[in-house]
Amino acid sequence: MIEIVAEKGRKILPTKPTFHVHDLIMADQKMNNNNSISCMGITKTYRNFKAVDSLTMDVNQGDIFGFLGPNGAGKTTTIRMLCGLLSPSAGHAMVAGLDIIKDSTTIRKIIGLLPESSGFYNWMNAEEYLLHFAALYKIEGSTAMRRTRELLESVGLADRSSAPIGYYSRGMKQRLGLARSLINEPRIIFLDEPTLGLDPKGQQDIQKILLELNHEKGVTIFLSSHALGDVYSLCNRMAIVNHGELVAQGSIEELRKLVGGSNGIVVSILNSEGLEKKLSNLNYKFEINAGKNNKIIDISIFEGISESINEILDSIKKIDLHIYEVRRSEMSLEDVFFQLTGTKEYSQENTIGNNHKLEVEQSSEYN
């Protein structure tokens, strides 16, 4: 047990848990480490089953980090290890510069977790519930009350705060769970399927809250979700895991490059006689896509778009084609996800951050 000890060794605060001043200084120094979350080969084994296998990844301070993977990929187990709920079987990890095993009590003070399925004390109302958790975090009474009211307001439960939680819908409970995970003003939030069961307005509200927290308070967000749209719109970096192993990590652009996908443009042109012959004079590689009743033909151009789009459009005009519409074409996160989670063999060196070449072997189910 750590105790706050005065210079001459006299105990000045005998209450538990207490800390040596030295430990507090060390903890503060560690927390200033730039990497918010750093996993170094963490593994979790249940008997002969490896739920997480040598996972190595980094989440930078201030990131909104997407953590993707199919069901049973080890996402929830990883989050539980990082939050100190599970001990890794091998490897180690740091959260805010603190060791997840040695400093788990300190970590719990500075993180928030919204689990996939949260339980609630149904006989309490939302305000009582949040105040209860504020007290467990030893937040002083008036601060706890102010924070509780602010959080209930921001998650849209202020007008229902006096109703017993037992009467809440799944979506309302999810909002309350988010409020609970924020009661201690965490520096890092782990969210496991935060928008599950929420209506579109609820999903939008949660996205808004997360963006506000990230932009205004610099909170690092670790988001595990199957809602790829949420991940795409919120996250600046992401990791994809499969069968407990890291498949790839990086920004969406880096992941697209990793699977060989690239951005391009789609030019819709009015169909006319001799279209294919005219197009053969175009100096860009293109694909003709299905058109709309053949009156409008879509042409996808993926190579050479580093040149000005105007030049491409001028080239099309020169061959006497009428442009109806121009739009960007991007490989979706869904495509990237399917390609990467269909990978049969994977080497940890293939992560984007290490600039190694990826040799993707795609399984037939996604081809």
Add this chain to the structure above:
Amino acid sequence: MMLYRHEISGSFYSWRGSAWIIAASLIFSLVAYLLLTDKELSLLDQGEMLFTLAEVIIALGIAMSAVSASSAISSEIESGTLESLLLTPITHSQIAIQKMFSIVTTWAILYLVSIPYLIVVASGTNLALSAVLYVGLYGTLLVIAISMISIVISWRLKSSKNSIMMTLMIVLILLAPSLFFGTSLKKTDFGLALENINPVSQAMNSMDNILVDNEQTYLQQISHILPVIAFTFICTLIFVVFTRKFEVKSAE
């Protein structure tokens, strides 16, 4: 002690939460009424009447604490609330200790409710103080011990149904010599051995000596008190060792 306050408020929330106090009062009233008015029971020696009531109070206290302690952790696991609790800076041991204290508080309330009944049944004798003191002493030690062992079972089995069944079996084994063994079985080697190692039997024998046989010196009771203290100490050790660390697996 926030979790302790939460547990207590949960136990007494609304009239349904407090219904057990009314039920306990009714049981004590019925037992005391039968002892004092029933033609056959009223023929008993007053010390024996008091001993019977003391047995009922302690047995009820043990049963209540066993049931509520055996679901203390498993119900949190089953309702998915343990995870959020474990995420706060509160330690695993603190969770277990505060839950144990809330159960002991429930016993304390039951004990306070029982005191007037003990005094009424002891009226006219000099046994009232001894009855109140020894029911308090043995009841508290046994409730603490049973609560701790039940919390450990709840912590390990992670299922309220299984842990309640397991705990009730232990309680039945502990209560068996006092409640179910006939005089002849008690006199066999097996019966004697079981009584000697059984803390509940030791507590009941001690109260039998005090209330029925009128052996009221502490020195005479030391051979009965020590096994109860030893049992509580062993349960405390088990409690400390097994509630240090707890993991919430993904499937839970």
